[in-house]
Amino acid sequence: MSIVTKIPWIALGLLLLSYSTLGWALSDIQAPLFVWLVVVLSLLLLVGTLTAPYSTLAKYSSILLGSNTKTFVATILGAFLFFMMLAWFRVFLDTLLIISSAILARIDFQSAGFKEGQAFMVTSVFSIAGVGLGGIIHTVVVQQLWW
Incomplete structure (x- = not known):
């Protein structure tokens, strides 16, 4: 089967669309x-x-939650992030869309048998292209460069 x-492609298309937003x-905010x-x-x-292997994530999470002080700081940070989620619900939904499309792409790459490095490269290229494409489309449509 060809690569x-x-x-x-469907997951990458969704990834491209979500990052283009x-x-x-x-x-739009002229960042x-x-x-x-x-x-x-x-x-x-x-x-x-x-795209990192789960053993690597487990190692870093054990470092993060290794002591009571680190666990307390992580809990306070989590509570603050929950407050920010409620305060800026629209931003939270956009962020959730981006994360879920990236997770979908990761799952599809894993089920297709790609290695972590290959999945990272392709997903990174499509993510960066999506951000750039969204900026270019906004510039063309809103500022009407072509007409």
């Missing part, structure tokens, strides 16, 4: 360049976290 037929929103760079780095971190 082109093994790639989960993020690019559209960034372009400076460093915000775009922070978003790209954080999406690479998200994709890397999702």
